[in-house]
Amino acid sequence: MKFILTTHNVTLTEAIEKHVMEKIEKLEHIDRWLLDARVTLEKDHTAHSPEKQFKCGIRIGIRGNDLYAEDQNADLYTAIDEAVKKIEGQIRRKHSKRKAATHKVAARTKESRRAL
Numbered sequence: 001m002k003f004i005l006t007t008h009n010v011t012l013t014e015a016i017e018k019h020v021m022e023k024i025e026k027l028e029h030i031d032r033w034l035l036d037a038r039v040t041l042e043k044d045h046t047a048h049s050p051e052k053q054f055k056c057g058i059r060i061g062i063r064g065n066d067l068y069a070e071d072q073n074a075d076l077y078t079a080i081d082e083a084v085k086k087i088e089g090q091i092r093r094k095h096s097k098r099k100a101a102t103h104k105v106a107a108r109t110k111e112s113r114r115a116l
Helices: 014-030 076-115
Strands: 002-008 036-043 054-061 067-073
Touching: 002 014, 014 036, 014 076, 036 076, 054 076, 067 076
Parallel strands: 002 036
Antiparallel strands: 036 054, 054 067
């Protein structure tokens, strides 16, 4: 999977990069068909409230529409964790929809065979 990490007004340390990589690898274990991940870390100096100073945006490229999640928090690590949690929910929902559609088709086929 292709991975791009960009920062704006945030000093990228090895610890931050490692934390983001661990979270993205966790997403890759959930769905192995992820094409690319773009993570943007920002610090807003003009934030009106100090509890929403850091922002993390994650865009996951998959077949079909891309998935995007964003979170703002006073702590950068918490913002990363919350954004990953949102993306994980989107991936699971997409997977469940695809699986349900397959089961629906299989159930119809089974029902039509019974009718004969």
